[in-house]
Amino acid sequence: MRGSPAVEVIGLVKRYDGRAAVDGLDLVAASGAVTAVLGPNGAGKTTTIECCEGLRRPDGGTARVLGLDPVRQARQLRPVVGVMLQDGGLPNVQRAGAVLAHVAAMYAAPADTGALTERLGIDSFARTTVRRLSGGQRQRLALAVAIVGRPRVLFLDEPSAGLDPQARLAVWDLVRELRDDGVSVVLTTHSMVEAEQLADEVVIVDHGRAIAAGTPAELTASDGLAVLQVQTAQHLDPAVLTAALGPAFTVTATGRAACAVTGPVTPEAIAVATRRLADEGVLVTRLEVGTRTLEDVFLDLTGRSLR
Numbered sequence: 001m002r003g004s005p006a007v008e009v010i011g012l013v014k015r016y017d018g019r020a021a022v023d024g025l026d027l028v029a030a031s032g033a034v035t036a037v038l039g040p041n042g043a044g045k046t047t048t049i050e051c052c053e054g055l056r057r058p059d060g061g062t063a064r065v066l067g068l069d070p071v072r073q074a075r076q077l078r079p080v081v082g083v084m085l086q087d088g089g090l091p092n093v094q095r096a097g098a099v100l101a102h103v104a105a106m107y108a109a110p111a112d113t114g115a116l117t118e119r120l121g122i123d124s125f126a127r128t129t130v131r132r133l134s135g136g137q138r139q140r141l142a143l144a145v146a147i148v149g150r151p152r153v154l155f156l157d158e159p160s161a162g163l164d165p166q167a168r169l170a171v172w173d174l175v176r177e178l179r180d181d182g183v184s185v186v187l188t189t190h191s192m193v194e195a196e197q198l199a200d201e202v203v204i205v206d207h208g209r210a211i212a213a214g215t216p217a218e219l220t221a222s223d224g225l226a227v228l229q230v231q232t233a234q235h236l237d238p239a240v241l242t243a244a245l246g247p248a249f250t251v252t253a254t255g256r257a258a259c260a261v262t263g264p265v266t267p268e269a270i271a272v273a274t275r276r277l278a279d280e281g282v283l284v285t286r287l288e289v290g291t292r293t294l295e296d297v298f299l300d301l302t303g304r305s306l307r
Contacts, residue, residue, distance in 0.1 A: 006031045006066060006153050006184030007052055013060030014047050021047045023208030024061065029201070034175065034185040036195040038294075039205035040302050045188050046086075046157070048205065052186070053083050053155055065153055079107065082151030084142050086158050090130045096141050097126030100148060107149040116144050120170065135162035143171060147178065154178065156187040160194055172197055192295040202294065206302045220292045226265040227296060231258045231286040232277065244276035245269060252304065262296065265289055 007029035014022040022044040029035035039045040050056040051063045054070035054077065063070055068077050090099055100117065104110035117123045120140045125133060133141065139162055146154060159175065160168040175198055179185055189195055195202055196216050204212040204219075212219060230236065238251040238259050245251070249263030261273065274284050 004031060004067065005029060005064075006033075007035070007186055008064045009048060009052065009061070011061035012048060012051060012058055012063055014044075014051060014056060015059050020208050022051070022058075025205065025209050027203050027205075027210055027213075029184060029186045031184050032179065032182045033200040034179050034187065034198050035201045035203065036199035037186065037188045037203050037205060038190075038192075038195060038298060039188075043205045043302075044208040045205045049155055049157065049186065049188055053081070079149065080152040082146040082149060082154040084146035084154075084156045084159060086161065090138065090142060090145070092131035093129060095127050095129055096122060096133060096137070099130060099141065100126075100144050103145050104148045109150065111148050111150055113144075113148060116148060119174065120144050121167065136164060136167055139163055140167060140171070143174075147174075151183060153184045153186070156185065158189055159187055160189075160191065192293065192298060196294050204298060204301055211301055212297070216294055219297050220294055224264055225262055225292060227290050227292055228261040228265045228270065228273070229254075229258070229286070229288040229290065230261060230273065230277075230284065231255075233257065233283040233285050234281075236277075236282060240276060240280055240282075241273055244272055250300075252299075260296075262292065262300075 005028045007027070009025060009027040012022050012025045013020060025044060025048055027048065037045045037049065047056060051058050052065055052070055054074045057071050065077055065081060070077060097117065100113055100122065104113050117126060120143065122140055122144055125137050130138065139159070143159060146156070160171050163171060175185060187198070199216060202214065202216055202219055203210050230241070234257060236257050236259055238253045241251045241259060241261060242249070245261065245263065249261055252260045254260050270287060277284055
């Protein structure tokens with residue numbers, strides 16, 4: 001932690017039609033750090049962030065940004081908080097450059113809009129109306145709008161969604177620079193790679209509660225576990241490996257002829273797996289041992305079924 005938390009949520013509750021979308025959630029985002037909030041669709045992460053942004057009023061618990069209530073003290077927070085919504089919230093009939101200039105004029109000491117448009121490639125479509133922009137161009141404009149006021153706290157919702165690889169890397173570099181300059185960044189994302197690349201802290205949310213939190217390294221610590229990727233020339237039934245290896249291993253199909261095996265992967269375990277597959281007449285074409293990723297942890301905690 002770097003001093004007092006930038007964002008602190010304690011026992012947050014938010015209901016819709018009597019159903020709890022957020023159900024006693026706790027979350028802390030450190031100052032001067034990037035905190036990634038991950039969760040399946042409907043887990044409550046977006047509602048939680050909207051309560052922190054002052055867009056929704058909690059039904060219970062507390063949300064504080066820089067120690068202030070985002071709803072009751074919105075006027076004090078507005079000049080120092082940047083928000084990038086997933087749908088952009090941008091006026092469709094205005095030109096991109098005019099939108100950015102208009103927002104910049106609302107701040108006493110905005111960032112250099114010329115440098116910002118060049119950095120994010122907005123100068124190439126500055127005279128195009130928002131409704132004619134591609135999804136990736138809208139994302140870059142929405143990010144510029146969120147940071148032009150030099151915020152102390154920045155909320156980003158899926159910041160790299162729809163971006164091509166070049167734009168994604170440029171956005172990631174910019175987020176890192178903002179963090180290094182002391183900006184507290186809270187981002188929601190479905191991209192495990194984005195979270196691994198950017199986050200100092202990760203909070204995993206499911207069923208309206210935070211179920212895990214820590215650095216990416218802490219969450220992916222193996223504790224003696226590894227992941228064995230198995231690919232075969234024929235259909236691969238996960239049940240075959242499950243029966244051969246026993247309950248200490250978790251076997252998940254990753255394709256018709258591929259499985260991921262998580263557990264205490266040793267040379268002996270690999271030999272058992274390949275021998276059992278050979279007995280079943282299945283030819284192994286690739287074996288690869290790796291460490292657990294953030295996606296492995298996420299799926300272990302939230303399950304693999306569709307929501």
